[in-house]
Amino acid sequence: MTNMLLVLTGITAICVALLAYVNELTKEPIAAANAKTLSDAVSAVVPGFDNDPIAEKKMQEVNGVEYAVYPATKEGKHIGAAVESSAMGFGGDLKILVGFDADGRIIDYSLLSHAETPGLGSKADVWFKKDQKGDIIGMNPGEGELKVSKDGGQIDAITASTITSRAFLKAVNLAYAAYAGQHTADGLTGATVQTNVEQPAEEAAPTDSTAVN
Numbered sequence: 001m002t003n004m005l006l007v008l009t010g011i012t013a014i015c016v017a018l019l020a021y022v023n024e025l026t027k028e029p030i031a032a033a034n035a036k037t038l039s040d041a042v043s044a045v046v047p048g049f050d051n052d053p054i055a056e057k058k059m060q061e062v063n064g065v066e067y068a069v070y071p072a073t074k075e076g077k078h079i080g081a082a083v084e085s086s087a088m089g090f091g092g093d094l095k096i097l098v099g100f101d102a103d104g105r106i107i108d109y110s111l112l113s114h115a116e117t118p119g120l121g122s123k124a125d126v127w128f129k130k131d132q133k134g135d136i137i138g139m140n141p142g143e144g145e146l147k148v149s150k151d152g153g154q155i156d157a158i159t160a161s162t163i164t165s166r167a168f169l170k171a172v173n174l175a176y177a178a179y180a181g182q183h184t185a186d187g188l189t190g191a192t193v194q195t196n197v198e199q200p201a202e203e204a205a206p207t208d209s210t211a212v213n
Contacts, residue, residue: 038097041110042082045099046072053082060178067178078102081182084112085175089167090213091115094124096168098175104140109172120213121164128168134158136169141176161213 035054042053053070060069068084080102086095092115099107111125130137133156136146146169147153150162157165 037112041097041112042070042072042099045097045108045110046070046080046082046101047099047107048072048074048079050074058182060181062174062177062181065174067174069178069182071182072099080107081179083175083179085171085178087167087171087174089114089116090121090161090163091117094121094164094167094171096171096175098172098179100176100179104142104176104180106136106139106141106172108137116161116164117213121158121161123158123161124164124168127158127165128155134165136172141173142180145173163213 039054046053049072051071051073053072056071058069058071059066061067070082070084071078072080072082080100082097082099084095084097086093088094094114094116095112097110097112099109101107108130109128114122114124116122116124126132128134128136136155139146145153146155148155148157148162148165148169150157151166153169155165155169
């Protein structure tokens with residue numbers, strides 16, 4: 001028994017050491033890949049800047065949570081910003097990057113990560129893009145909270161994915177609130193954006209893994 005315990009302990013120690021070694025080897029490449037993904041996303045959602053938005057990142061608190069704001073300028077003039085935001089979707093956190101122009105209108109967005117149902121909630125990466133069914137491009141959340149039509153709003157929810165759609169729009173509203181908090185001096189209205197949209201009880205995420213989002 002003693003020998004068996006010693007052998008198991010030795011194997012465990014070797015496995016831990018190997019995992020630590022692999023983690024160390026991959027840490028920098030993963031960080032570099034993540035940095036490139038973020039850089040590409042910022043360039044896509046708020047194009048035309050000549051500064052380094054990521055190096056000039058600012059943090060803005062909304063409802064006790066801090067959000068990353070990447071300010072974009074051209075020839076020293078503020079032209080907008082990209083804002084990281086997230087909300088709880090059907091399968092877990094849904095994280096987005098939203099680009100706003102100097103007046104607070106949505107330029108574009110990028111879905112950074114999600115755990116939504118493939119083929120349903122995962123459609124959020126394109127559903128709210130320009131000329132799509134849930135198009136939010138050009139809208140200003142400061143003029144009115146973005147909500148799905150089922151909640152009295154103006155946005156068509158993703159088919160069979162109302163929960164994901166609500167989470168996505170909540171994340172956009174939060175992103176705008178963070179942006180407005182940073183840039184009220186740049187001509188934005190600074191309008192209060194409701195960010196505590198509650199999911200009706202009958203639409204709560206079911207526990208059955210086979211249920212529709």
